[in-house]
Amino acid sequence: xxxxxxxxxxxxxxxxxLELSQRGRDVTLVDAGLPAGQASGRSFGWINASFSLSxxxxxxxxxxxxxxxxxxxxxxxxxxxxxxxxxxxxxAAFDATASRLADAGYPLERLTRAAITAREPALxxxxxxxxxxxxxxxxxxxxxxxxxxxxSGARVLSxxxxxxxxxxxxxxxxxxxxxxxxxxxxxxxxxxxxxxxxAPLGLDLPMLHRPGLxxxxxxxxxxxxxxxxxxxxxLRQEDDGRLLAPAAAFHQSDEGGDxxxxxxxxxxxxxxxxAMLGLSGLKAERVMQADRPVPGDGLPVVGAVPGVGGLWxxxxxxxxxxxxxxxxxxxxxISGQEMPGVLHPFPPSRLLPPA
Ligand SMILES: Cc1cc2nc3c(=O)[nH]c(=O)nc-3n(C[C@H](O)[C@H](O)[C@H](O)COP(=O)(O)OP(=O)(O)OC[C@H]3O[C@@H](n4cnc5c(N)ncnc54)[C@H](O)[C@@H]3O)c2cc1C
Numbered sequence: 001x002x003x004x005x006x007x008x009x010x011x012x013x014x015x016x017x018l019e020l021s022q023r024g025r026d027v028t029l030v031d032a033g034l035p036a037g038q039a040s041g042r043s044f045g046w047i048n049a050s051f052s053l054s055x056x057x058x059x060x061x062x063x064x065x066x067x068x069x070x071x072x073x074x075x076x077x078x079x080x081x082x083x084x085x086x087x088x089x090x091x092a093a094f095d096a097t098a099s100r101l102a103d104a105g106y107p108l109e110r111l112t113r114a115a116i117t118a119r120e121p122a123l124x125x126x127x128x129x130x131x132x133x134x135x136x137x138x139x140x141x142x143x144x145x146x147x148x149x150x151x152s153g154a155r156v157l158s159x160x161x162x163x164x165x166x167x168x169x170x171x172x173x174x175x176x177x178x179x180x181x182x183x184x185x186x187x188x189x190x191x192x193x194x195x196x197x198x199a200p201l202g203l204d205l206p207m208l209h210r211p212g213l214x215x216x217x218x219x220x221x222x223x224x225x226x227x228x229x230x231x232x233x234x235l236r237q238e239d240d241g242r243l244l245a246p247a248a249a250f251h252q253s254d255e256g257g258d259x260x261x262x263x264x265x266x267x268x269x270x271x272x273x274x275a276m277l278g279l280s281g282l283k284a285e286r287v288m289q290a291d292r293p294v295p296g297d298g299l300p301v302v303g304a305v306p307g308v309g310g311l312w313x314x315x316x317x318x319x320x321x322x323x324x325x326x327x328x329x330x331x332x333x334i335s336g337q338e339m340p341g342v343l344h345p346f347p348p349s350r351l352l353p354p355a
Contacts, residue, residue, distance in 0.1 A: 010040035013189035014148035019331035027154035036142040042290035067324035087130035170309035206296030
């Protein structure tokens with residue numbers, strides 16, 4: 001049986017392990033920490049294509065949403081088809097987004113203020129107009145990571161930093177503090193740890209520094225329906241009543257916000273959320289910092305590492321939205337099949353010229 005080692009037991013490694021195990025591969029994951037201990041455990045978990053950076057990126061995200069539906073049928077109970085209520089200041093930018101998405105065939109409803117209130121009565125000051133994206137939703141990425149790992153039957157070695165072994169120009173396993181693990185193929189699903197794994201091979205993967213801050217509140221006494229994506233704040237509710245929200249304003253921008261005072265950022269986010277929902281005394285139970293794994297041009301990197309046989313790479317932001325399609329595509333490629341066309345524009349070779 002072909003042996004595959006995946007470095008990284010976040011959501012990407014876990015969903016890939018599931019796909020590869022179901023293709024009959026013997027899969028071992030090695031993680032320096034615990035499964036979902038990095039970005040996948042501190043992520044907003046929104047699955048969407050209303051945000052995208054290019055046409056190819058939009059197509060990939062749409063395919064990612066469809067792949068999540070397939071995954072949800074195999075791992076029931078984790079996905080939440082909440083829809084998303086999105087708005088920004090009324091005007092040209094709002095109209096342009098609505099037209100762009102509608103022209104691309106993206107499911108949406110354009111809502112008036114009365115329809116917004118009907119959709120989400122908890123909003124204290126609804127905007128004049130909003131878009132509702134009925135096919136968007138969320139997962140708890142840590143829960144999905146655990147579910148995928150359990151269903152995969154793969155073995156997980158936690159608390160072990162790995163380094164790639166190369167013999168004769170081919171990846172042949174990993175070195176760990178407990179000794180080597182031999183493999184026929186190796187996958188780097190190590191998030192922000194990918195550059196350090198590639199550097200000893202003479203490969204320099206550029207990354208953007210995109211720190212994020214997420215807060216989880218104490219449970220609140222109201223029930224939100226959709227994800228709320230307002231210009232000043234994104235927000236959703238967990239099943240247990242807790243609110244989850246990015247704590248850094250402008251977190252989707254190039255700057256990532258000022259994280260020098262995380263508690264002040266969290267308090268400011270709670271104040272914004274309180275105003276949106278008419279809640280006072282909101283408290284953060286947890287404030288979580290994590291660096292987003294964002295390759296140097298901002299777009300996903302998925303595929304074969306150039307110049308090293310049997311070595312594969314997946315590094316990406318929006319890795320929750322894209323986990324299922326990336327896992328399907330990489331599993332196909334590792335098995336010698338063609339990757340889905342939507343992944344073709346994102347090869348590692350565009351950022352990693354062979355050493
Ligand atoms: C605040 C925040 C909000 C986000 N919101 C969203 C969202 O709403 N929607 C969305 O689609 N995406 C979102 N993302 C992005 C998404 O969470 C990530 O793209 C995704 O979790 C990446 O998963 P991963 O498995 O590649 O990386 P990770 O979850 O970081 O896992 C990588 C693993 O590799 C391990 N590792 C690293 N180096 C080594 C080594 N040398 N040896 C062994 N193990 C190693 C680490 O310990 C880690 O467990 C968000 C991210 C953040 C931080």
